[in-house]
Amino acid sequence: MRFSLMLTSLAIMLSSSAVNAASTVVPTTTSFAHLAQGRWQGEETVIVKKGDTLSSIGGRYATTPNEIATLNAIKPNKSLRIGQTLKVNYVHLIPSDLPDGITINIPQRLLFLQKAGVNAGIYAVSLGRPSWKTPTGTWKIANKKENKTWIVPKSIQQEMAREGKVVKTHVAPGPNNPLGRFWLGLSLSGYGIHGTLAPASIYRFQTHGCIRLHPDAIAELFTQVETGMIGSNNYWPILLEIQPNGTIMIEVHPDIYSRRVNGKLALQQLTDAQQVTAKIDWTLAESALKAASGVPVDVSLRAVTAPIKPL
Secondary structure (H helix, E strand, O other): OOHHHHOOOOOEEOOHHHHHHHOOOOOOOOOOEEEEEEEEEEEEEEEOOOOOOHHHHHHHOOOOHHHHHHHOOOOOOOOOOOOOEEEEEEEEEEEOOOOOEEEEEOOOOEEEEEEOOEEEEEEEOEEEOOOOOOOOEEEEEEEEEEOOOEEOOHHHHHHHHHOOOOOOOEEOOOOOOOOOOEEEEEOOOOOEEEOOOOHHHOOOEEEOOOEEOOHHHHHHHHHHOOOOOEEEEEOOOEEEEEOOOOOEEEEEOOOOOOOOOOHHHHHHHHHHHHOOHHHEOHHHHHHHHHHOOOOOEEOEOOOOOOOOOOO
């Protein structure tokens, strides 16, 4: 079964109403806030297998251990039992106007695959730690390799030495290779999209700048892309969805790379361009900007109806 279908059939909520709403709005060039079109969401029942943790399950479904713990009324640090059943919910906004190819939204920790104008897959990823950032910009897939030998960069060799580890220059294919089985080399020198030996690292910022996917996810993505495909790494911590019924949602993620994002200004520039600034409850919006919870929040301004006075 395709990995994207396993995620509740990858419930990509690109409803016709959402598409129609997006067609009426003005394109935006705002850097840190981006228009959204529809949602990727789903509900799963997961049976715990050997080696599973709340972190590894959360990473697989682009949610957090705390969210899973809250949903299942358990403690976040509680050990899981093999065979235990857990409920997992996830929901994220999908950036609009995605070009064919791969689009990665770094703060959102999601990879979007677009083919012939249609979304062909959404995957949770692990990205560069704040001290070793994944670069933004446009790139191409330069090569595809299966069972690639990892040639350890000098910078990582130096890190190994500083941490008192055995310094390795090469790691052969196999169970100890941190690249996993599949590698997509990027035209950004030294960077690639690959699998991992540490599924619990997915949906986190833990890499040396490369883009990690769950082993099942990279196996699926590998078959869907070709050398020369265009991709881009973007930095959109704020997403804005304008629904046909007037509901306005925002999804806010932390400014993980300390890009000095002025969230309110970035959001207002986008809402001004879409002519919906006056339709937002800015108290709710500022609260959502501050919380940066990573889930969609309704910030619509609701009309206050005056109470009916008795005769």
